[in-house]
Amino acid sequence: MYDIRKKLSGTIEEDLKEKFDVSTSIHFDIALEEGRGDLTTSAAMQLARQLGKKPADVAKAITLSIKKMEGVENVEIAGNGYVNVFLDNIFLGQGMDSVLEECFPKPTRDESPVIVDYFGPNVAKPLGIHHILSTSIGQAIINLYRHTGYPVIGWSYPGDYGTQFGKLAVAFAKWGRKKPVSEYSLDELLELYVRFHADAETDLSLEDEARLAFKKLEAGDSQLEAFRLDVVSVTAKALKSLCDRLHVHIDKETGESFYDDKMVPILEEGVRKGILKEGEGGALIVSFPDEWKLPPYLLRKGDGTTLYATRDLAMIRYRLDSCKPRAIYYVVDIAQSLHLKQLFATCKLLGWDLPELEHTVFGHMRFADAAMSTRKGTALKLEAVIDRAVEKARKVIDEHRETIKTDDAEKLAEMMGVGALVYGILSQNRKMDIVFDWDKMLSFEGNSAPYLQYSYARARSVLRKAGSDEIKNSKTGDLTPKDRYLLKNILLFPETLADARDSRMPHRLTNYLYGLCQAFNSFYNTEPILQAEKDLRQFRLNLTALTARVIKTGAEILTLRVPERM
Numbered sequence: 369m370y371d372i373r374k375k376l377s378g379t380i381e382e383d384l385k386e387k388f389d390v391s392t393s394i395h396f397d398i399a400l401e402e403g404r405g406d407l408t409t410s411a412a413m414q415l416a417r418q419l420g421k422k423p424a425d426v427a428k429a430i431t432l433s434i435k436k437m438e439g440v441e442n443v444e445i446a447g448n449g450y451v452n453v454f455l456d457n458i459f460l461g462q463g464m465d466s467v468l469e470e471c472f473p474k475p476t477r478d479e480s481p482v483i484v485d486y487f488g489p490n491v492a493k494p495l496g497i498h499h500i501l502s503t504s505i506g507q508a509i510i511n512l513y514r515h516t517g518y519p520v521i522g523w524s525y526p527g528d529y530g531t532q533f534g535k536l537a538v539a540f541a542k543w544g545r546k547k548p549v550s551e552y553s554l555d556e557l558l559e560l561y562v563r564f565h566a567d568a569e570t571d572l573s574l575e576d577e578a579r580l581a582f583k584k585l586e587a588g589d590s591q592l593e594a595f596r597l598d599v600v601s602v603t604a605k606a607l608k609s610l611c612d613r614l615h616v617h618i619d620k621e622t623g624e625s626f627y628d629d630k631m632v633p634i635l636e637e638g639v640r641k642g643i644l645k646e647g648e649g650g651a652l653i654v655s656f657p658d659e660w661k662l663p664p665y666l667l668r669k670g671d672g673t674t675l676y677a678t679r680d681l682a683m684i685r686y687r688l689d690s691c692k693p694r695a696i697y698y699v700v701d702i703a704q705s706l707h708l709k710q711l712f713a714t715c716k717l718l719g720w721d722l723p724e725l726e727h728t729v730f731g732h733m734r735f736a737d738a739a740m741s742t743r744k745g746t747a748l749k750l751e752a753v754i755d756r757a758v759e760k761a762r763k764v765i766d767e768h769r770e771t772i773k774t775d776d777a778e779k780l781a782e783m784m785g786v787g788a789l790v791y792g793i794l795s796q797n798r799k800m801d802i803v804f805d806w807d808k809m810l811s812f813e814g815n816s817a818p819y820l821q822y823s824y825a826r827a828r829s830v831l832r833k834a835g836s837d838e839i840k841n842s843k844t845g846d847l848t849p850k851d852r853y854l855l856k857n858i859l860l861f862p863e864t865l866a867d868a869r870d871s872r873m874p875h876r877l878t879n880y881l882y883g884l885c886q887a888f889n890s891f892y893n894t895e896p897i898l899q900a901e902k903d904l905r906q907f908r909l910n911l912t913a914l915t916a917r918v919i920k921t922g923a924e925i926l927t928l929r930v931p932e933r934m
């Protein structure tokens with residue numbers, strides 16, 4: 369397929385080689401700002417530094433090299449050496465083919481997979497609102513890889529092991545209802561857990577009992593193991609429906625318990641290699657070289673029990689052996705930053721042959737509503753928040769009954785409510801604190817799911833009236849600035865996907881879609897589509913169809929859904 373950017377870059381690179389005897393690669397960005405042309409590059413400035421020349425001279429050389437090329441209407445130098453290229457409509461329109469291609473998932477490449485570690489809730493507790501962060505950010509990252517043809521495994525690592533089972537077992541024995549644990553709801557399990565902690569504040573023997581119970585569990589006590597399995601399945605059942613509502617699909621799940629028998633060989637390896645040193649009462653500790661500036665890492669306690677860290681380490685080994693991944697990305701709370709640094713550093717000390725390991729971090733959740741302090745906020749159950757969002761969406765639909773067209777208000781409310789919540793998260797830079805803001809999320813105006821959904825429905829409605837959503841060959845003809853602006857926004861889709869994927873920053877895709885919707889709505893508001901003359905009509909229908917496809921594809925990658933009517 370013809371790619372004008374490649375063609376321009378190639379020509380410039382050859383000419384520069386001849387002129388300045390330099391090998392370089394020129395990259396053009398699509399320019400959205402007015403007056404910057406259609407394509408722009410800042411290459412002259414970097415190259416000038418490298419060559420010890422004036423940026424203006426290098427920019428001039430670039431200009432000369434492409435001035436006469438087919439498709440180029442004008443070239444300008446701006447600022448300190450930006451080169452802005454103005455393209456002919458036909459050539460600008462040529463990129464539409466590659467955008468259409470990008471709307472279909474690429475076949476999976478035959479290469480080693482990327483593992484995305486996400487979700488991983490702790491068993492026996494309902495999900496809190498903050499759990500949506502790892503879940504939705506993780507799934508969006510997985511979808512970005514999968515859609516663009518990379519093998520990827522979305523892998524959950526739930527906490528289905530550890531001292532909480534000791535506590536729960538003690539609480540169940542003391543205060544359990546007269547029914548088997550398998551018939552408990554998640555809330556009832558939480559009650560036990562909460563009661564344990566409340567009573568343990570005054571009754572110090574409780575913690576000892578719990579520790580003892582966990583030790584027995586670790587030693588293979590069959591009754592306790594059966595209890596643990598029941599609790600795990602109660603949790604799994606409850607979480608499944610929540611994941612379905614969020615369009616989250618876990619490819620693989622291994623709980624902490626899975627690594628129970630995989631830790632000893634690694635501890636032995638660590639001792640053998642002199643990396644694990646024995647501490648008080650048989651504890652095993654990793655100390656890192658001073659310049660790594662990391663505190664010691666405990667991998668076995670004095671009482672012989674293992675830790676979260678030990679199991680995480682065993683999981684890396686297991687993943688390396690079973691999948692040979694190209695990378696492992698941990699979509700995990702910033703609170704676990706130190707743990708993950710120590711974990712990765714331990715692998716390095718062990719001399720393992722490692723793939724890329726990254727803590728794909730996200731910040732804390734903050735609440736726009738002052739009454740919802742972080743403390744209160746994190747106690748909010750995710751399911752309750754989703755229900756409330758859907759309820760709010762239902763109200764909005766009711767209030768706009770005149771204008772919102774839908775044949776299934778309930779389905780639309782679910783789509784809008786869940787979407788608003790997820791969009792609210794995925795439109796923010798994950799590396800910062802993430803603000804939870806009801807009003808912003810369900811607004812129809814701003815950067816929100818309903819706005820995206822509404823824009824999609826609007827495009828689909830035009831296409832329905834046209835009787836076809838097929839993209840047909842058409843002459844480009846005379847385009848208005850709004851046609852061109854929309855077109856350029858559409859053309860940015862493939863590189864936005866690649867960028868959001870490679871940086872693992874889904875908000876770049878979300879915000880791109882917002883810009884696309886704005887461009888589309890502004891085009892829709894002033895440019896006649898169905899009433900335009902023949903060639904232009906088809907071209908504008910093509911723009912509309914492509915906008916709709918890009919929105920739908922992008923939305924689904926972000927785990928959102930869009931309605932045909934609204």
Ligand code: ARG
Pocket residue numbers: 485486487488489490525526527680698700
């Ligand atoms: N279960 C952990 C928690 O809720 C999250 C798991 C993160 N993944 C990992 N490999 N440590 O805090």
